[in-house]
Amino acid sequence: GAVVSQHPSWVICKSGTSVKIECRSLDFQATTMFWYRQFPKQSLMLMATSNEGSKATYEQGVEKDKFLINHASLTLSTLTVTSAHPEDSSFYICSAPPGRLITDTQYFGPGTRLTVL
Amino acid sequence: LAKTTQPISMDSYEGQEVNITCSHNNIATNDYITWYQQFPSQGPRFIIQGYKTKVTNEVASLFIPADRKSSTLSLPRVSLSDTAVYYCLVGDPRNTGGFKTIFGAGTRLFVKA
Numbered sequence: 238g239a240v241v242s243q244h245p246s247w248v249i250c251k252s253g254t255s256v257k258i259e260c261r262s263l264d265f266q267a268t269t270m271f272w273y274r275q276f277p278k279q280s281l282m283l284m285a286t287s288n289e290g291s292k293a294t295y296e297q298g299v300e301k302d303k304f305l306i307n308h309a310s311l312t313l314s315t316l317t318v319t320s321a322h323p324e325d326s327s328f329y330i331c332s333a334p335p336g337r338l339i340t341d342t343q344y345f346g347p348g349t350r351l352t353v354l
Numbered sequence: 355l356a357k358t359t360q361p362i363s364m365d366s367y368e369g370q371e372v373n374i375t376c377s378h379n380n381i382a383t384n385d386y387i388t389w390y391q392q393f394p395s396q397g398p399r400f401i402i403q404g405y406k407t408k409v410t411n412e413v414a415s416l417f418i419p420a421d422r423k424s425s426t427l428s429l430p431r432v433s434l435s436d437t438a439v440y441y442c443l444v445g446d447p448r449n450t451g452g453f454k455t456i457f458g459a460g461t462r463l464f465v466k467a
Contacts, residue, residue, distance in 0.1 A: 241397075271455065280441070281398070281457040330397045332455070342388055343455055345397030 239265050239335035243346035250321055251354055258316045258349045260287075260331030266311035267333035271343070272304075275328040287314040287331075321353045358442045363462040372429045374461050376442030379423045384446040387418060387425045392439045392460070401440070402427065429463075437465045 240263040250256050260270055268289045273281040285306055286294040293306035303325075305317040314333075318325050328350050332343040359377040366372045378387070386405050390398035402409055404416040404425070415428040429436060439460040 243397075273457075280459050283456060328395065332397070342400045342403055345390075345399070348395065348397050350395065 239333075239344040241331065241333055241344045241346040243329075243331060243349050245349060246347060247350040247352075249352045249354065252322050253320055255317055255319045256321055256351060258318070258329055258331075258351070260314045260316070260333070260346055262312045262333050262335075262344075265333075265335045267314075267335070268311060270308060270314040270331055270333045272306065272314075272316050273330045273332070275330060275348075281330060284316075287316075289314075318351065321351070323353045326351055326353045358444055358458040360440075360442050360458060360461045362459065363464065365464050365466060366432055367466050368433055369431050372432050372436070372463060372465075374427045374429075374440055374442075374463070375424055376427070377424045378442070378444045381422050381444050382446065385422075385444045386446070387416065387422075388443045388445075388455075389414070389416065389427045390441045390443065390457075392441065398441060398457075432463075432465045434465050434467060436463065438463060 242261045242263055244259045248256055270287040272284045274284050275281045283296050284299045287306045287308040289308045289311055295301045303319055308314040328348050330345055330348045332345040334343050386403055388403040389401040391401050392398040402411055402414045402416045404418050406418050409416045417426040439462050441457050441460040443455055
């Protein structure tokens with residue numbers, strides 16, 4: 238089946254630094270990718286929709302200047318957490334639909350654990 | 355996107371059949387019902403999807419009544435490795451130019467030996 242990868246799988250950084258997380262579709266092209274954030278014992282929260290060749294669409298309450306999204310190619314989207322703070326520590330997950338058929342579902346990456354000290 | 359309601363948690367024993375019901379009273383005509391499974395520190399994994407009646411695959415069955423206001427995920431003969439969070443999602447894959455997926459709270463299934 239379709240595979241989505243994320244890199245890194247975990248990262249620890251100091252407060253105030255920026256962290257980049259990559260999301261790749263390995264065997265299909267994705268014009269759209271989605272970024273989620275998940276806190277412990279909570280559900281996934283959609284942060285933004287990454288669109289290849291255009292600006293990302295952010296969900297209400299998500300700071301676009303804080304979470305920079307770049308979808309430069311049909312197989313890669315990146316999420317950069319700028320000036321990270323401890324409250325940004327979370328599990329970040331990306332997903333992508335492999336096609337445009339009505340029965341296509343999203344495939345999720347394995348997630349990236351971000352810890353900000 | 356239709357709002358979904360699931361039980362917060364469920365317990366079961368190995369070898370039993372587990373049925374998790376999801377309510378989606380405001381489901382729209384073009385909406386499909388999709389279930390995902392998530393293990394700790396992993397991304398969600400697709401289990402099954404359906405539109406009406408019954409769908410079965412190698413891991414689960416999905417029962418959808420005629421009014422489509424609810425659906426039931428059935429896991430036959432669960433094992434310890436089925437302990438996970440199960441999410442029910444409802445939406446039209448054709449919307450928004452991509453398949454924007456909004457997750458509800460999910461159901462934590464705990465399988466005991």
